[in-house]
Amino acid sequence: MESVTPILEFKKTCVSYTKQTMAVKYVSAAIERNTITAIMGPSGCGKSTLLRAVNLMHSLYQNIRVDGEILLNGENILSMEPIDVRRRVGMVFQRPAPFPTMSIYDNVLSGFSLNGIKLSKAEKDTTVERCLKSVALWDEVKDVLNKKGTFLSGGQQQRLCIARALAMKPDVLLMDEPTSALDPIATKHIEELLLDLQKEVTILIVTHNMGQAKRISSKSMFMYLGELVEYGDTETMFTNPIDERTKAYLTGKMG
């Protein structure tokens, strides 16, 4: 079993915003390829902070320190160029934010245009179609590809943002509460989509919604006050949590 390198591995990963306080404390965990792993925990437990460490978002801000190691296919990303890491690790944020000055078509291709990568017209067309199909948006927007992405509904916008991330063919997709700004129907669509997508990409998703974690993830992490309290099969965690704190959170006594 141990012979297979995990796609992503945290080794004593720490993140601190100030010298005195650590937001993420010595997290160690290995993420399996082509799975959905949910990160749960009460507000302020460091789950988003941990997620954002994976594509080096913290390096955009001064004063944030990331220590330890984060291995992507066995390579420590903390010593890699942020730009290379971010092309291999996509991210979808809490609020859907398609680029307002770009059309739907250009939004899907924004990863290429932002990086100055030139594609032929045919490559562009196939990429747009492939990505929009994989987020189940193609049928809804194929006739309005030249319209601005901001005309779409919230759920459609979020799917467009997922398509934008998928266009770069990332190894890992990070999702920071991607459905918290969406209504239940749009949420359901996204969840079905994620179950489908795990064939292509490994997904790490931060969620406040325990039902969502239960429905889509095969592995779950529970974080509390910056520590990784428990990590294991989602089913086991929900039916038979080892740690008292996990139990308290899952039964609604904490959080």
Place this chain on the structure above:
Amino acid sequence: MNDKLYRIILFVAALIVPIVCGGVVYALVTDAYDAFEHFGFLNFLTSSQWSYTAGNEQYGALPFITGTLMTALLALVFCIPFSLPVALFVGEYFRGTKVASVLSTVTDLLAGIPSIIYGLWGFFTLRPILMALDISPQGSGVLTASLVLAIMIIPYVASLSAEFIKMVPNDLKEGAYSLGATRAEVIRKIIFPVAGSGIFSSYVLAIGRALGETMTVTMLIGNTNNIPDSIQSTGNSMASIIANQFGEADDLRLSSLIAIGLVLFLITALINMIGKMMIKRARIV
């Protein structure tokens, strides 16, 4: 009772402002009427004659309209390469740091310097330099005036543009970074397109300021009454011809100067209105 009195005082005080404004416009129009009646409105605007030989007086505003537009537009061109970097520096690169606050304070200080000081500096420092470098033979002229004007409008453009750059949502910037974009690409492909209309409107408002600036231009433009044929030549702007001649003018010449003032007022009001409208639109997005 008290409340009623309070309301009356407020009402009267608030009414005075539009009355004064209306009075200014009324005075301008009545005093300018002679000139417009004598030369015809369109003819006055398009004539380049400015001669006060008694018996054959000819007054036209074209040289001064040209001078005003040339100085204002040139000033705008000169200020872009300085104000845009300051705006990016304060609004994006070093946003929220000490360096940025020092820079924006210094830039704002520029706005507080009286225009006579700019005029003196332009006259005694910049003019000799331009002459020594053989850029401008007389030293004074459209070029000199617009260089100093450019410095004067930098603070307005820079601080307003920085506001619009700051308004670009973090979601969009992080979204672009998460796709592997570099900072330069985020600025070029996300920040500029999104903040573009706001930045543009700050330039429109700056033109409004440059059009009416009087003291500096009067000191530096060279005070001649012909249409400037190059950027080195001397001329007069609408504001500077009034400042240069109002003391010695009477009758038709005075009326013509006031007519120029009215035209300047209309152009400035129009530009300011366009700028404010654009800002409102840019804020919605």
